[in-house]
Amino acid sequence: MLGLDRSGGELAEVLLASLGHRPKIPGFVYGSKLSVAISLMTVSKKADYDAVVVGAGFSGIRTIWELVQLRLTVKCFEAGSDVGGAWYWNCYPGARTDSEAWVYRLNFDPKIKDEWGYQERYPSQQDVQRHLSHVTDQYNLRQYITFDNRVKSAHIDENNIWTITTVDGKTTTCRYFLPATGPLSIAKEPPFPGLKSYQGEWYQAATWPKKKIDFRGKRILVVGTGATGVQIIPKIAPAAKHLTVFQRTPNYVLPGRNYIIDEHQAADIRQKHEDTWDHASRQSSGLAMYRSGRTLQSVGDADKIRQIFDAGWECGGFHFQFETFDDLFTSKEANEAASEYIRQKIRAVVQDPETAEKLCPKYSFLSKRPPCGHFYYEAFNRPNVELVDISGDDIELYEKGIRTSSGGEYEFDMIIFALGFDAATGALSEMDVRGSQGVSLGDVWATQLETYAGVLVRGFPNMFLVCGPHIPFGNMPVVLDIQVKWIGQTLRHMEDKRLAKIDVSEEAMAKWSSHLHEAFEATLFAESAKAAGAWFVGANIPGKASDILFYFGGVPAWTAWLENESKAGWPSLDFGAGEEVPNGHIVNGDITIDSRQLVDGV
Structure with missing residues (x-):
């Protein structure tokens, strides 16, 4: 029995030998029969792997599992030392989800809900990291991942083979590239x-060190009051001698109302999981929330309106924007009512009127994605916390601190x-794709950001985007599950029909782009997001062309x-056929052998 520890090249030689060719292979003895234990692999002289995945966070892990189910050979490169992606790097104090636990998980197997339960309504960074590690190990996915190895570039050749180069200079080839x-x-x-x-000491929240940081008795500055700053500030304020917060643009911070999930609620969550997930998959933002049916x-x-807002505020989190009035995203009157309600709440909580x-x-609610806070506004009532408005200031550092x-x-x-992130396109533009x-890809998108439904890009054959630009703006695990299932279905079609290439037509790209812009323009924040500096249009990054980064x-x-695309037979996509080899995979002028066609006793 031939094990799986041989390289793709060695396996190809062994398979060719079984068909009548007998190259010399060190350590291999030819016999009358060849029993090949590689039913889950495709051996190819053309590419090292069928698919290469970049990143081992939520999207990478979900993608690896899907590819393995398709019996494709897979390699994943991860820059960090463990799985987690953003949840590996963003380990700053207070880091947690703003999606509720019951919809923030991997969901490719029903058993996951029985084997893993979060501790809080809004899981902490540590708990999310444990969840991802647990699932990775439970399903033996770690074997496909190379850690501490950042991808530098990905180039496709005339044979539709991608060459992936990592920062250590090593190259890996594949048929499908899935960033x-x-x-x-x-x-x-x-x-x-x-x-x-x-x-002094300085840190970036997004690359927080793994070592413990001591805040006690120190004069600390936090620069930024987006979602990250909103989480950090209340956590370090009690330990700091003095905490200064530099704010350029304030946010509408919704109260999280976090709590511990006890064993009774945990059992209820497991029992209702399928229905909850199904509902979230049909909700506009992938959340288990319900339209109110009222405007x-x-x-x-006025009193009734106030009562409805009160109920949403007390419920916590995004329930305020999704379950109070259905026209907060489209009616100026409704939006201003919500905006003023939150301002009144801020004034009621924060004791100093100036602060x-x-x-x-001053901008409209939802012009920026509202953070979910946990005693954020209350932190400014502490005598050791000071808020500084730097909206009209430039700042520079000197040896002891900052001058404005x-x-x-x-x-x-x-x-x-x-300071936030270069969202959606940042990683792909930084990589030389x-x-x-x-x-x-970075140059293409600098001119005009276009995709096909957030999955494909014209001129980049056999590349499937996973959780990149133009996916729905919302709860990523639910969106991710839908996206990767569709990618898997499309890859299965290609494998079954022996199609060597997938690209998207210019017409299909234009049609999706038109629909994307039409959906965005139907919202109120189409007018205000850029001025407010919203990251979902790239307005938080100086020099970045402002564009619609997500689907609304x-x-x-x-x-x-x-689904309409796949059910109709993928009419918007351009598939290219390669040469078909008997009992083999399709290639463009080179032999590959599909091990799924081989049986014991060849």
């Missing part, structure tokens, strides 16, 4: 002059940068788009 880098994997670097001159105008009465007004956004262009000078022992014309037509409409 699963996630929407929030490239942190915005501190752009401030003088950073090298600063002599602000349909209610009319409260600084924390009150308005003349302020601050000394700090520690600075924490919570080159398509069939030799042009980089909702998960059900996006799912229907993909």
